[in-house]
Amino acid sequence: MDMMIEEIPELRIAYFRNIGPYGGESNKELMEKVKSWARKNDLMNDSVILGIPRDHPDFTPPEACRYDTAVVIAAEIEVTGGAMEGVFTGGKYAVFTLAHTEEAITEWWKYMPSDIEKSGLSIRNQPIVERYTDELIRQHRCEMLVPVE
Known part of the structure; x- marks a missing residue:
């Protein structure tokens, strides 16, 4: 699987939170809520x-x-409308681009730890993050950001 290393700066974010089991409809609803807020x-x-x-x-x-x-x-963006304001911690990330399907993501999780290890890196104790841009969404793809050192 192709992997790039990217140094990501600290980023200001507006976010919505779901509390409960990961995956499923709640994540899709949350994504629609964020897109709607961003459009507004x-x-x-x-x-x-x-x-x-x-x-x-x-x-x-x-x-x-x-x-x-x-x-x-x-x-300069004001965070309103029920969104919360926060910070995405920057740092060094291994970036993987993959099809945004359950199968591709499941497969990626299976092999990612050994891919990271083979590259001589180790995973930092921070969340592994999904990243989407308009271009990636049009291609039905996403990026997985793995915090590394």
């Missing part, structure tokens, strides 16, 4: 959307898992 704030063109799991499902009960869907925003 004239941010959809060239926007970057992030899916950020805040808890590890092996250590947190499913009903307590937090998942944020966020849009990257500029300093």
Whole structure:
């Protein structure tokens, strides 16, 4: 699987949060909520959307898992309409681009740890994040950002 290394700066985000089991309809609803908020704030063109799991499902009960869907925003954007304001921690990330299907993502999770290890990197203790742009969405693709050192 193709992997690039990217140094990502700290980013200001507006986000909505779901608390409950990861995946399924709730994530899709959250994505639509973020897109709707971004459209209302004239941010959809060239926007970057992030899916950020805040808890590890092996250590947190499913009903307590937090998942944020966020849009990257500029300093002058006012965060209103029920969105919360936050910061995406920057740093060094291994970036994988893959088809946005359950099968492709499941397959990626299976091999990603060994791909990272083979490249001589190790995973930092931060969330693995999904990244979407308009172009990626049109291609039915997403990027997975793995925090590395």
